[in-house]
Amino acid sequence: MTRPNIFNFLAAIALGALTMTLPARAQERFIVVQSTTSTQNSGLLDVILPEFTSKTGIEVRVVAVGTGQAIKNAENGDGDVLLVHAKPAEEKFVAEGWGVKRYDVMYNDFVLVGPAADPAGIGGSHDVVASFAKISETASPFASRGDDSGTHKAELKLWSEAGVDVAAASGSWYRETGSGMGATLNTGIGMGAYILTDRATWISFGNKGDYEISVEGDPRLFNQYGVILVNPEKHPSVKAADGQAFIDWLIGSDGQAAIAAYKIDGKQLFFPNAG
Numbered sequence: 660m661t662r663p664n665i666f667n668f669l670a671a672i673a674l675g676a677l678t679m680t681l682p683a684r685a686q687e688r689f690i691v692v693q694s695t696t697s698t699q700n701s702g703l704l705d706v707i708l709p710e711f712t713s714k715t716g717i718e719v720r721v722v723a724v725g726t727g728q729a730i731k732n733a734e735n736g737d738g739d740v741l742l743v744h745a746k747p748a749e750e751k752f753v754a755e756g757w758g759v760k761r762y763d764v765m766y767n768d769f770v771l772v773g774p775a776a777d778p779a780g781i782g783g784s785h786d787v788v789a790s791f792a793k794i795s796e797t798a799s800p801f802a803s804r805g806d807d808s809g810t811h812k813a814e815l816k817l818w819s820e821a822g823v824d825v826a827a828a829s830g831s832w833y834r835e836t837g838s839g840m841g842a843t844l845n846t847g848i849g850m851g852a853y854i855l856t857d858r859a860t861w862i863s864f865g866n867k868g869d870y871e872i873s874v875e876g877d878p879r880l881f882n883q884y885g886v887i888l889v890n891p892e893k894h895p896s897v898k899a900a901d902g903q904a905f906i907d908w909l910i911g912s913d914g915q916a917a918i919a920a921y922k923i924d925g926k927q928l929f930f931p932n933a934g
Contacts, residue, residue, distance in 0.1 A: 689718035690901050693730075693738035695809060696839040698884075699723035701859035701928050707917040711908050717901050725839065727807030733757060733887075736894030739902035741887045742909075744809035744857075749885045758887035762910050765918050765929040766883045769813055770861055771874035772844075773853040781853075785876040791821040794853055798832040802847030802854050805835025809882075814855045817879065857882055859928035884929070886910070910934065 698704050699721060708719045722732060726743040733741045734757050741758060743749060752758045771787060773779070779799040781790040794801055803825070804811045818825045825833045834852065836843045840860045847854040848868050856864075861872070874880075886906050891897040908914045910933035918931040 687718075688716055688901060689720055690739040690898050690905055691720050691722060691737070692740045692742055692905070693722050693724070693732045694742040695726050695729060695744060696723050696841070697744070697810070697857045697860050698742060700839070700841050701857075701863045702923070703859070703918070703921050703929060706921050707914065710913070710917050711905060714913070715901075715904055715908070717904060719905060723839075725804070725806040725808030725811065727809075727812070733889050736889070736896060739889055739898045740905055741889060742884065744882055744884045745812050746883055746885060748809075748812065749887060753887060757890055757893055759890050761885045761887045762906060763932055763934070764884045764886050764909055765915075765931045765933075766881065767858050767929050768875070768882050769810065769855055769880040770858050770872045771853060771855050772861060772870050773873040774848075774851050775869040775871060776851075777873060778851075779853065782871075782873050784874045787817055787874050787877040787879055788820045790874045791817050791823060795821065795823040795828070795832075800847075800850055800852035801833050802843055802850065802852040803833065803835045804840065804843045805837050806839070808839075810840060810855060810857060813880075813882070817855075820879075862923050862926050862928055883932075 704721055712718055722738065724732070726745045726748065729741060729743050730748055730752055732738055741752065742764070749761050753761050771790060779793045779797045781793050784790045803814060829835060834850070836846050838846065840856055841864065844854055844856060844864055845866060848866065848870055853873065886909055888899065888902045888906055889897045891899040915931035915933055918929050919927065921928055
């Protein structure tokens with residue numbers, strides 16, 4: 660084989676190899692979902708997302724941060740879908756043109772957990788605002804996420820309704836961790852503090868110690884989750900078709916059934932309510 664023929668032969672092999680890899684890359688389909696630590700830490704997404712991928716061939720890559728950060732990330736175009744739990748902030752996100760449309764997906768509730776010693780004397784209460792007021796009055800330790808998450812937003816609203824200025828108490832009985840829910844539970848339990856958490860994370864949390872639910876059942880602890888497609892008119896890189904396919908699955912019968920079926924120790928963590 661002459662030298663030019665050898666070069667032609669090698670070039671043909673290289674071209675063939677490149678051609679074989681191109682379809683595989685072209686077929687790789689994924690979307691990025693900006694979501695919350697609660698959907699991730701609870702184990703829900705690990706269970707339901709493979710079902711969606713199996714049906715559609717679309718991989719879902721999750722960025723799990725606090726709701727406030729997830730919304731900022733979506734505004735920056737760092738994602739295709741937003742799945743969070745702070746309805747007023749979600750509605751603002753859509754109203755300002757960052758999202759296309761908001762859909763209800765599921766709900767659970769928040770619970771106030773505390774040590775068995777119960778220094779504020781609130782155990783068994785169903786009035787979370789009165790309980791927050793007692794925590795303040797007794798200067799009992801309280802650990803806040805302090806991270807602009809959906810849980811933190813809900814907590815601040817409750818302090819406001821209780822007439823407590825937690826900014827003035829910061830660093831004394833009121834401590835901000837600036838961390839996710841799991842880390843805040845670990846920190847709070849270590850310091851004997853009360854903590855507001857979503858029930859799903861609490862059920863799945865494995866380091867409870869002598870902690871128990873102090874307050875639950877108040878309608879003000881309702882915790883709604885919503886899903887939104889990031890607006891492709893704001894960010895042309897958004898994978899609108901695949902992102903909407905995920906939303907349609909999540910709020911459709913298959914996704915809703917998958918959410919309802921997810922349990923830990925026989926306890927349902929989220930309750931589907933799309934539509």
